[in-house]
Amino acid sequence: MGITEVYRAPEIRDVGIRDDFWSHYIELVKDTMLPYQWEILNDRMPGVELSHAIQNFRIAAGLEEGEFYGEVFQDSDLAKWLEAAAYSLEGEAEPELENVIDEIIDVIAQAQQEDGYLDTYFSIGRKEQEWTNLYECHEMYCAGHMIEAAAAYYKATGKRKLLDVMCRCADNIAEKFGPAPSMPKGYPGHQEIELALVKLYEVTGNEKYISLSRYFLEERGKEPNYFVQEWEGTRNKSTFKTGLPSDPPDLSYNQSHMPVFSQKHAVGHAVRAMYMYAAMADVARITEDKEMFLSCRHLWENVVNRQMYITGAAGSTHTGEAFTFDYDLPNETAYAETCASVGLIFFAHRMQKTDMDGNYGDVIERILYNVILGSMSRDGKHFFYVNPLEVWPEANEKNPDRRHVKPVRQTWFGCACCPPNIARLLTSLGQYIYSYGRDTLFVHLYIAGEAGVKTDSGEYKIRQEGNYPWEEEIKITVHSVPDCACQIALRIPGWCESFEIQSDGKTVAYRMEKGYAYLEKAVAKGGEIRLFLSMPAKLIQANPKVRADAGKAAIQKGPVVYCLEQEDNGENLSAIRLDAKSRLKTVRGIGLPGGIPVVMAKGYRTLEENWEGELYRPYVLREKETDIIAVPYFVWGNRTPGEMQVWIRV
Incomplete structure (x- = not known):
């Protein structure tokens, strides 16, 4: 199809949210989540996993002595927090917050090397390793997130210091990689800078940045494959973390297995995929590239119609935090990383700018009311990295295949990509309305x-x-x-x-x-x-090809998906069967905050008595009628920890 019209979103400052439901969460981010995360980034929160992100920048700036601590992408935690804080400032002036940001920007500027390079992992004692391992390391990923922060802060305040820092950083990258015959044909192992460069182009008007974004996308997956060459050359066929011999890189893991124009099925690491697809949609719109946009349509349809959970979550396996194959959507072992759903919103929003189809808004809404709100606690200080559709706490503790699923939200993570991602999405909510x-x-x-x-x-x-x-x-x-x-x-x-x-x-x-x-x-x-x-509560069934949901139904009211919790229905939720002919009744005031309604229905529970220690016996249906109470998925886990499930036997 052709790109006939471009649709624009208003600025965040031009949209005031005065909503009984959403204002609570936006205020929670501004008043609680941002200050809480700032304390963590400064290592001032007792009992929370060490971040060291700001300390790394201070060491790289020469303001303090020490060693780098954290993941290779630790810089990005601070960058996403800065972006979230900038969006908050655009919505409402906060002089104290602005002063805090200006002070850390001074440190970031001092940490930048003379040639524009910016990455504390390598600046602190590893300078000789810069750009030697794009597949496993995250130099461009970290740069991309800081570019997004710089663009957001410039739009919010008009201040250029961080923007100028990141322009020099982007210029340094453009000098290292590109289409010129003498330049290495590299591109990022973790996509992110591609969509960040679009934002840098939009605030500066410099064509170089959109051209570099397009280059990274178009070069990806070409033969000879850069990551294979790198593995054979600078990596000496070894891994980054251990230095031990390794197998050749898994090219599908970061979507470099074929050129982006040929990709029609979502594969590999879900967050990488979503960020890349979002960038493809941006570049296709700006450069009027119909072929790239058609690739986006194929990928969108595959994700949404074959590989997306009913909640809007994406990525079904913890191995590689990845997509697997069409209709493979397990519930108890789902990975469904929060960041992947944030990325899917980015993808939908960018597709919406070219193709005004309600399907994009449907997906954004589904994710917002289910995954995004469900991934954070109502106190703003606890988070889910993984968003399963079924939880059995004992199995999560004792079965190694299920330990990635946590039955309670965590205060922080060693890899803390999700909490600041939630913050930057919610503080920028105005641009999606x-x-x-x-x-x-x-x-x-x-x-x-x-x-x-x-x-x-x-x-x-x-x-x-x-x-x-x-x-x-x-x-x-x-x-x-x-x-x-x-x-x-x-x-x-x-x-x-x-x-x-x-x-x-x-x-x-x-x-x-x-x-x-x-x-x-x-x-x-x-x-x-x-x-x-019209939004009555109703039963939803999955495509019969989704084997995990065969013979089951989910409850949905409007955009909100419901689930059963042990708190309301007792233990062993798998023993409950929902009467498909039962009238679903919406009831308010049953123990949930803010008058959030529950849905009640008639069901049956399989009797567990009289088994006398047997594990198996001839089948006899023994069950009793019971009332079923379902709560919105986004509130689960805020009360007594216990079992949870979205899909119910019918």
């Missing part, structure tokens, strides 16, 4: 608040109100529109089977196209639009 084209304002997410969306033709000023996702009515008041023929398009979620749109109390006509209801006559200054989305 709306976008606009030549003559249309698109409403993607139903989050209450005000927005002033500036277009070339004028400004839309609107206000959203409602108690989504628990209540069906969304009210949109139009305070101003551009002085031209224009329209508003409302995403009708894929889960919604019936809806109604009213304007000033009367049902209005609309045109449906690719998941959006386009309103033309209802758009006028002072107009009021009411959208009613």
